[in-house]
Amino acid sequence: MEQYLNQSVKNIEISGIRKFFNLVQGKKDMVSLTIGQPDFQTPEHIKEATKKAIDQNFTTYTPNAGVPELRNAVSQYVNKRFQLDYNPEDEVIITVGASQAIDITLRTIIQPGDEVLLPGPVYPGYEPLIKLAGGTPVYVDTRDHQFKFTADLIQQHLTERTKCVILPYPSNPTGVSLTHDELKDIAELLNDQPIFILADEIYSELTYEKPHVSIGTFEEVKKQTLIVQGVSKSHSMTGFRIGFLLGDSEVMKHVLKVHQYNVSCATSTSQYAALEAMQNGLEDPKHMREFYLQRRDYVLSRLNQMGVDVVEPDGAFYVFPKLTPSNQTSFDFGLTLVDQAKLALVPGDAFSSYGQGYMRISYAYHEDVLKMGLDRLEHFLNQSQ
Numbered sequence: 001m002e003q004y005l006n007q008s009v010k011n012i013e014i015s016g017i018r019k020f021f022n023l024v025q026g027k028k029d030m031v032s033l034t035i036g037q038p039d040f041q042t043p044e045h046i047k048e049a050t051k052k053a054i055d056q057n058f059t060t061y062t063p064n065a066g067v068p069e070l071r072n073a074v075s076q077y078v079n080k081r082f083q084l085d086y087n088p089e090d091e092v093i094i095t096v097g098a099s100q101a102i103d104i105t106l107r108t109i110i111q112p113g114d115e116v117l118l119p120g121p122v123y124p125g126y127e128p129l130i131k132l133a134g135g136t137p138v139y140v141d142t143r144d145h146q147f148k149f150t151a152d153l154i155q156q157h158l159t160e161r162t163k164c165v166i167l168p169y170p171s172n173p174t175g176v177s178l179t180h181d182e183l184k185d186i187a188e189l190l191n192d193q194p195i196f197i198l199a200d201e202i203y204s205e206l207t208y209e210k211p212h213v214s215i216g217t218f219e220e221v222k223k224q225t226l227i228v229q230g231v232s233k234s235h236s237m238t239g240f241r242i243g244f245l246l247g248d249s250e251v252m253k254h255v256l257k258v259h260q261y262n263v264s265c266a267t268s269t270s271q272y273a274a275l276e277a278m279q280n281g282l283e284d285p286k287h288m289r290e291f292y293l294q295r296r297d298y299v300l301s302r303l304n305q306m307g308v309d310v311v312e313p314d315g316a317f318y319v320f321p322k323l324t325p326s327n328q329t330s331f332d333f334g335l336t337l338v339d340q341a342k343l344a345l346v347p348g349d350a351f352s353s354y355g356q357g358y359m360r361i362s363y364a365y366h367e368d369v370l371k372m373g374l375d376r377l378e379h380f381l382n383q384s385q
Contacts, residue, residue: 015350020350021035027338027342030343030344031373034344036317036364038238039364039366042240043277048276049276058268062271066094067268070274070278071088074092077278082216084227090249092244094243094244094271096263097241100243103262106164108258110164111135114162116162116163117154118149119168120140121320121351122168124350136161138157140156143354146311147171149178150178150185166199167183170204174313179213183214186221187220196224196251199226201228202229205233206285207289208289226246227246227247228243228245229243241270299361299363302374303374306378309321320358330356343380346360
């Protein structure tokens with residue numbers, strides 16, 4: 001029966017991140033720095049709130065857009081932390097993680113033939129959703145711009161078919177962010193154009209020297225901007241699957257229809273866990289961020305000592321060093337590291353062809369694991385010279 005399946009689905013590839021992660025699972029004495037999942041436990045008060053929600057029988061359907069108290073708390077949270085102004089009644093939707101927020105947004109705004117601009121290299125989860133919505137992903141090479149998707153680069157690739165620009169910052173896999181002035185240039189470029197901006201800001205709590213700036217703070221593009229937020233990375237709640245989607249009410253009333261028929265509502269008990277995070281856990285990301293910063297600096301220091309070329313990340317928990325020899329694909333080099341160094345990194349070409357030559361290192365791991373992995377990398381590089 002496979003021949004009768006939706007061809008668009010058949011053409012989709014499994015994520016290169018997961019493909020490589022699965023490939024090294026079960027291999028003896030392997031150090032893996034592959035997955036972008038916080039190694040911290042979900043804060044105890046959030047776990048207790050989840051148990052309480054079950055005990056109080058908050059286990060039924062919720063309103064499609066989410067529990068009103070949570071939407072109100074999210075509205076207050078993004079206003080306090082990122083100076084964003086969204087009405088909880090009709091401009092906030094609670095989603096099943098950031099991934100579902102991206103999916104329902106693209107399904108709402110994309111029609112067959114529309115083009116979506118996104119920076120390369122980039123998280124591989126966008127392309128399949130764009131294609132399933134009937135759109136065409138257009139990758140823009142950011143390698144010579146410190147991996148930043150600038151207004152100049154966007155302008156060079158705008159066409160009559162451009163429907164959306166994706167701004168995934170802080171970035172997976174590079175960790176870089178855009179500054180206030182860089183975002184202002186983009187806002188001025190796209191102002192009053194029939195182009196949506198999808199800002200995936202799931203790592204916004206994990207920035208270091210400078211606070212996160214959201215494109216949604218620029219009034220000139222607010223109506224055409226949809227913002228993805230959530231608690232997976234900030235509060236180490238990946239398995240709870242709770243994301244937040246923020247946007248103008250005239251757009252969100254249509255997104256809500258897609259959301260309703262897609263999942264009805266996000267999981268009720270997880271929503272109450274997220275409510276606890278929003279009401280009493282605003283300081284939870286602070287200590288995680290401090291540890292991530294220490295790890296980032298350690299990884300950068302080690303890579304610099306090895307003479308490896310790497311752009312310093314502003315946030316998230318990834319570095320994206322240029323490691324792959326010119327005579328190998330990143331995927332093949334990754335296999336070489338697995339076989340010869342017992343070290344698993346994510347090949348850069350998992351993040352589009354513009355990731356070729358790079359490898360992603362996640363530092364969402366304990367310091368001991370990072371040291372062991374980087375020791376193995378250094379030994380391998382020394383032996384290869």
